[in-house]
Amino acid sequence: KAGVTQTPRYLIKTRGQQVTLSCSPISGHRSVSWYQQTPGQGLQFLFEYFSETQRNKGNFPGRFSGRQFSNSRSEMNVSTLELGDSALYLCASTSGSGETQYFGPGTRLLVL
């Protein structure tokens, strides 16, 4: 069974630009969550989607948004990038039972 995939793996942007990251969950998983990981703050929850609906949202500004498609693939978008948005962005899919949550390899975003 293929794992969680994320594209692109690396991205360099400049301040003020916007970026879209993509995540394909494990086949059959309908819940997709997004996290931001930085050395200072660790892993922080951004939002969770389930069956195309946002189910939970973390404490991030409105510049961070996401969506989920009918095939459970998800995208997150960050508009008006700031230097502090440089981070590893991780996507995770949760099994139907909720017993396990599997992470993808992440997209490393560098904002210059």
Add this chain to the structure above:
Amino acid sequence: EDQVTQSPEALRLQEGESSSLNCSYTVSGLRGLFWYRQDPGKGPEFLFTLYSAGEEKEKERLKATLTKKESFLHITAPKPEDSATYLCAGIYGGSQGNLIFGKGTKLSVKP
């Protein structure tokens, strides 16, 4: 505010030297706990899910336990390949998709 705290921040062990990592959490509203292992530059790798006080789960040299206010990850006779950052995450709220992570314990095992 829900919190998950891990200690120590870093741990250096000699190969074969057993030890434990600690994860303490806000008790109110906790529905379960995940343990992960993360290698540099990679996404976290799922290890265990614990739901009830007294629950224990094992995998190779690792054993995770849960009490009413904390969880432990015991590492028995570690090997250098066990070197990684170990993360615990509390499941709060109405779904499994919203985890609150601790900052992790960076484990180094020297041969």
